[in-house]
Amino acid sequence: MRTLFKVERISEDCKARAGTLYLNGIEVPTPVFMPVGTYGTVKAMTPNMLSELGYKLILGNTYHLYLRPGLEIIQKFEGLHKFINWGNGILTDSGGYQVFSLESFRRLSEDGVEFRSHIDGSVHFFTPEKVVQAQRIFGSDIMMVLDDCVEYPADYSRVRESVDRTLAWAKRSLSEFNSTQPLWKREQFIFGIIQGGTYPDLRKMSLDEMLTLDFDGFAIGGLSVGEEEELMYRITDICTEKLPLEKPRYLMGVGTPQNILQAIELGIDMFDCVLPTRNGRNGQIFTTRGKINIRNSKFKDSTEAIDPGLNNEISQNFTLGYLRHLFVAEEILGSILATYQNLAFYKWLVDTAREKILLGSFRQWKNKIDYF
């Protein structure tokens, strides 16, 4: 019997939910934030560090892993978990977003999408079936369907086309998924993706059609691509109104701490974003006392801990002054500590949200804090 998700509590005063994802013996409490591990590594982190922080589910990018190291090598290693030495859960995206973001070259057809590698210019072709097959080789605990992503802003007809194509591809993906088996003795789940841009009627159309398909969960794609935050929340709200209560909901590529809290209130369970890792490497540090730029000279002689509000050795034992020094001297340890701190903060954020949801005081808590 496939059980991916159980909802434990739904708030009374908003749509916020607490639940658990069950992935091959791994229990992942929700709301969950997934650190992004593009090439099979969450940049600047060891797998042990992620485990120390309590992360049990990370994201890998199909587009990037398909190009480097390539499917053949991951097959030889019997899947991504063994390749990267990670015993916990992995969700892989479909590559849709990456391929459609390629400025250099892509050609879209009903069958799939042709694109040129950003690494060596070689030409490749993704079909919905091929993307499912790739994720069978990865052995991802959760795989995503190939979708037709649109830029923002996009005109109505282009978004309408993407809704139709995403639906057609979702059907083919599910059919490929149902006619194949996992390769590496890991149970695999598959999520559909809702498109429709910022047009409420197209979102509803995408939802109505996608919900007729028996996916294990649903993602909202095509948001956080440049639209106003209020519009992102409005569209998210429209989606979570229709999404089935019993299945997990994943808002792709979101976001800032504030975005995440807002989306949790709207009923989202799962998030991923490069923000804590990428911005960390650039010296932007998220802390329970607010966001700081560690390069600022005001920190040069600060003997304060990076974040005494977080319960881990790195946030508590390293100082802001030392972290600044590491950034000024361009030391790798600066990236390591900043990434660790930011991921510790994001973990704390979703864990605290979950705790408050379970206590029935999520909105009350959320409305009191204003980090960013």
Add this chain to the structure above:
Amino acid sequence: MRTLFKVERISEDCKARAGTLYLNGIEVPTPVFMPVGTYGTVKAMTPNMLSELGYKLILGNTYHLYLRPGLEIIQKFEGLHKFINWGNGILTDSGGYQVFSLESFRRLSEDGVEFRSHIDGSVHFFTPEKVVQAQRIFGSDIMMVLDDCVEYPADYSRVRESVDRTLAWAKRSLSEFNSTQPLWKREQFIFGIIQGGTYPDLRKMSLDEMLTLDFDGFAIGGLSVGEEEELMYRITDICTEKLPLEKPRYLMGVGTPQNILQAIELGIDMFDCVLPTRNGRNGQIFTTRGKINIRNSKFKDSTEAIDPGLNNEISQNFTLGYLRHLFVAEEILGSILATYQNLAFYKWLVDTAREKILLGSFRQWKNKIDYF
């Protein structure tokens, strides 16, 4: 009573020794290799990783730390240990080697050396006294005297001059050391440095004069700067013949695994070198099965562990194929894992040498292995 060092065993068939350094409650078995932490961080390592590997003594560079973050900040933090969050031992060099390596600008006088910062071009002046004062501020467990380093090859008269100046500066350093106290409740020790280039008679002159001064230990400087390895061994041999048995001997900036074993045989106790860390970041991996360049495509689908011969999680659980992928994708984790492996290998090398010395079988073991 100041006790820095005890010799536990001297080999019968060579000069190899096993001993222990006692630094503020920290016991450091010798022979010891000290990872280089130029700017107050061993590049790509967290302090915890160094501790996991069993390292209890690291090196910091006075020249670099003096420029960045500067003495004022380290003073504010009450020393280098607190600044970098490292509870174990620190040896700091005197900056002599770095200043004399500056191509851009330096001016030598009897009083000291004027130099231009490689960072911002600002002009600074080091005297033997100032360098001791800097190391009082660092709170280094072991400090080194400022020496006059010469390039290789150098003519006799220049080397002779450096021997004289290094001696004069050593006297001033010791006088400054003896007339000041530690600032941060850490006992501090001070080492003299033997110069003399590759001229045996100048080395002997430097030794004869330096040994009249009551240093806690002695370093051999000015080797591993481009001379033939056999010449380096010959000069080291000359030095260890004269150095007192009861004090620790430190061969600065050495070296390859083979250099280290050879120098241990000649009676050296302490080593430092950027090789395992710098070369690690460039993809050269030292293993108990030999040295490899991990970028080599022959490793691309290797499911072998990085080094099953080393007893730590990283060497045993990550594969050569994954490590290669990380280097190809230019991921920070590649630098982390490679540095970790190389430092694990260097630790294993000196620890095994010590074990064999204590068993009386060091030469026998050394002559059987030929890693590099």
